[in-house]
Amino acid sequence: MSAVRDDLAFVNRQSFIELHARERAIALFDSGTARELLGPFDRVESPWLPLQGVTPQADDGCVVMKGKISGRAAVVVALEGAFQGGSLGEVSGAKLTAALDLARADGEKGKPTAAVMLLETGGVRLQEANLGLAAIAEIMAAILSLRRYAPVISVVAGTVGCFGGMSLAAGLSSYIVMTREARLGLNGPEVIEQESGIEEFDSSDRRLIWAINGGEQRYAMGLADALVDDDTGQVGKTIRQLIEKGVPREHRSARVAFYRERIQSLDATRQLDPNELRASWRTGDATEPGK
Amino acid sequence: MERIEFNYPAKRKVSGRAHVGVVGSGDLEVLLEPADGASSRVFIRTSVDGFRDTWKAVLDRFFAKYDGAVRIEINDAGATPGSVQLRLEQAVEALGS
């Protein structure tokens, strides 16, 4: 009987990865509670892209929605990976920062509001360079402030993944949710190949890329809290569970002694085998990785 | 980036608004709203210059079949005429629902 149920579940699954940012965001809310803020018709766009001949997007590639998840106040901010690789510009950065700050302000007033960030991004938008970088620093500050009141959840689903400065934002989160298709890292393989040579990282080696940055590896190292199938229902269910779980006792980015020890014990004379890190990096307390 | 504008006659008022698409490589976004006046206006921003005639052909075809008074904004990053047509039809359909 359960095999039939599993087959039905598989047939009925809806790909989360195939959805654009707006559809991903809506799908996570309790039905009928989602309200978009600064949507496309508000036309709050990049002032910098048209100066460089690049067509802006009416929402600057950042969707902000407010509503309820599992009956609790929540805001979802979804980056559109198809627009400029999901990169952060002045306006998209300001939308994300402001959403986190407003959630924190509500938390200070006794209305804890969780934040879910759907991170499909290469980091700073080069056409806005220093304003993109400044925005990411401010996003990071806002996460640190908010996460004392309510959980901040990063979802990296693919296909763009989460790279660059925004990988630090993921690192500061209360919880990270990934799919197997997704990748999370500071520097993408092409950048490493360019900066440090092809022996250091052959960016055409897809197996290597996922072995290092892929969701399954990150989860196995205890760096992601949940590994989900590419299924909208599962993503939504996982987020509800994490919001219900609340603020973790200790955030991963605060476990300095634990992770520093692991770095100190690495044999850096050769490349590292990702599999060897799994056992020693996984943890049994604090944010227990989900099933 | 090129800005292109077109006007078309319209026969009836519409209500509501619709948004479809993303400004991704080879794609476009369409914002569709009721027109301010009695005729339809189209505002295009495209990162691929020099295709005014192609845009006109697609829009002529679209408005030959569609008579609502609408304001359409298109933000384009190099979509094919077929994709443009598809997005316009999706926008109109979204308006209806």
Add this chain to the structure above:
Amino acid sequence: MSEYTGIRGKAWFRALTGQDSPMAGDPRSVLTADAPIGDGRARFLCVVPDPQGRFPCARHGEVGLEEAYALATRVREVIEPDRNSVKRAIIAIVDVKSQAYGRREETAAIFLAAAAAADAYGSARLAGHPIITLVVGHAISGGFLTHGYQANRILAFDDDGVMIHAMHKEAAARITRRSVESLEKLGKAIAPLSYDVRDFAKLGLLHELLHVEDPDHPADETTARVRRALAAAIEDARRGPVDLSNRLQSPEARETRQASIRTRALLESQWREKV
């Protein structure tokens, strides 16, 4: 010249603290010292090149795994002791080439190491410690996000050798398929793209631009002037909030970051709408 040389960090660390070594157990690439400043003491931190470092991709002034966790440790260390007393200032002296670009780094999750360092700085700031950043050379991308960008106040030298940017010129030129010259020219027209620190100042993120003669060789008089500027920045930070709201309040920010200010105001009004 604007090339990264990696000598200014150590030179200014030594000039400002009278010390120039890492604390016990730390890599040679992270200098930490507690030293007097103004009427009190501050913890100074600096990332410097270490050609003998354990990690091949972090030997020339990059912020790598060891650097990030050492920073995180040394910053966090002051929070608990100061809990019921004056929160000492934490001063980040910044001359970093970039983050470390390496396979070991990605495998061992440098994204989390960097987050841990930024977490330490940001948490100390939220606890009331004034975080002051002094950019004496380069402050690039992930390296700056990790070490320096969580500060209450950012000071920088007004000098060609100072570069604050999201990506260094050669890489940016390659990715955008332009020449370095054309990138520099574009930066003159579009402030957020500029590699010139005087244009960076127009973004309103800097507390002060300090004119310093011969920044490669700190002289007594210039060092004294920089110390006074740091002390004043510390007092200014103590009088303000612990968040980064000041970054949108300068006259420069009100001009160049008006889209940010407007976006925040609009979002707030829609957030609070009764529906």
